[in-house]
Amino acid sequence: xxxxxxxxxxxxxxxxxxxxxxxxxIKTVTALGGYAATAVTALTAQNTEGVAEVRPVxxxxxxxxxxxxxxxxxxxxxxxxxxxxxxxxxxxxxxxEAVGEGIPLVVDPVMVAKDGCVxxxxxxxxxxxxxxxxxxTLFMPNIPEAENLTGITLRDIxxxxxxxGMLTTLGARVVMLKGGHMGGDVLTxxxxxDGCEKVFEDKRVDHDDTHGTxxxxxxxxxxxxxxxxxxxxxxxxxxxxxxxxxLTAPSLGHGQGPLNxxxxxxxxxx
Numbered sequence: 001x002x003x004x005x006x007x008x009x010x011x012x013x014x015x016x017x018x019x020x021x022x023x024x025x026i027k028t029v030t031a032l033g034g035y036a037a038t039a040v041t042a043l044t045a046q047n048t049e050g051v052a053e054v055r056p057v058x059x060x061x062x063x064x065x066x067x068x069x070x071x072x073x074x075x076x077x078x079x080x081x082x083x084x085x086x087x088x089x090x091x092x093x094x095x096x097e098a099v100g101e102g103i104p105l106v107v108d109p110v111m112v113a114k115d116g117c118v119x120x121x122x123x124x125x126x127x128x129x130x131x132x133x134x135x136x137t138l139f140m141p142n143i144p145e146a147e148n149l150t151g152i153t154l155r156d157i158x159x160x161x162x163x164x165g166m167l168t169t170l171g172a173r174v175v176m177l178k179g180g181h182m183g184g185d186v187l188t189x190x191x192x193x194d195g196c197e198k199v200f201e202d203k204r205v206d207h208d209d210t211h212g213t214x215x216x217x218x219x220x221x222x223x224x225x226x227x228x229x230x231x232x233x234x235x236x237x238x239x240x241x242x243x244x245x246x247l248t249a250p251s252l253g254h255g256q257g258p259l260n261x262x263x264x265x266x267x268x269x270x
Contacts, residue, residue: 004035010039048257075103092132135171140214216241
């Protein structure tokens with residue numbers, strides 16, 4: 001595959017504005033030297049100001065996309081984003097169980113867009129907890145998603161520890177709990193596994209253009225795993241990549257703009 005290292009199958013929704021979803025995923029994986037294949041779960045009509053419409057893709061067709069990619073190109077990691085419905089989660093789990101054995105599975109449980117648009121049906125929460133989380137290598141919720149899944153109100157690092165412990169009890173091997181929604185001058189993320197943890201703390205980046213940060217972070221970690229990195233090393237590289245992508249965001253649109261996914265490519269950095 002020449003200089004391309006690491007095949008990532010991305011199963012997620014499309015963002016017509018290009019800032020999040022499979023568009024952000026493809027750019028991230030490519031910028032970090034990997035190969036991105038996709039199975040599209042939903043079409044969205046959106047821009048930097050919000051999501052106007054969501055049209056889910058039929059679950060059987062999502063599964064068909066996954067199977068064809070895995071049967072031919074293969075994957076060194078599978079990254080899941082917006083799944084939207086019980087039917088799609090069920091279909092995706094069926095494929096992972098049938099032909100995805102041994103492939104690391106990174107899950108970003110996309111539930112709500114930044115503008116409040118619901119991207120995961122409420123009735124899909126049970127199947128996500130019962131079937132998807134137990135298959136997951138690395139589970140990457142943000143604060144609202146973790147609160148929704150655990151019923152815990154997260155105010156500080158101790159609350160984050162409790163929530164991460166509950167999520168590993170549900171079956172996730174490793175949990176990366178993202179603390180960006182907690183506010184404050186310091187951004188705290190928690191990596192939790194098998195009774196162990198690593199706390200990451202950084203000065204918060206004061207920037208309006210943060211659309212697609214969750215998708216970008218998860219895909220950056222996924223391509224690291226696909227390239228043979230350990231979880232900790234993949235997370236460290238992904239956090240550094242994401243921070244610079246925010247700092248150099250191109251200020252596009254009238255709302256929350258996209259990141260600069262190609263900040264590490266010389267052609268774009270001058």
